[in-house]
Amino acid sequence: MTSLAEAWRGVRWYLRELTGESQYERYLERHAREHAGTPPLSRREFERRRIDGLEPRPGSRCC
Numbered sequence: 001m002t003s004l005a006e007a008w009r010g011v012r013w014y015l016r017e018l019t020g021e022s023q024y025e026r027y028l029e030r031h032a033r034e035h036a037g038t039p040p041l042s043r044r045e046f047e048r049r050r051i052d053g054l055e056p057r058p059g060s061r062c063c
């Protein structure tokens with residue numbers, strides 16, 4: 001059962017990295033380190049800014 005649990009953790013980590021789910025957690029860690037004493041962006045505001053930042057440079061998107 002341990003190897004199954006380890007495999008699941010690996011798959012979960014990969015999917016979170018692939019979808020960008022872990023970016024907010026990294027943002028919170030960096031914000032606490034570099035901007036202590038100021039409130040971080042909410043999850044909603046962070047995602048809005050992240051998505052808005054993608055629009056000017058669509059990369060491989062077709063539309």
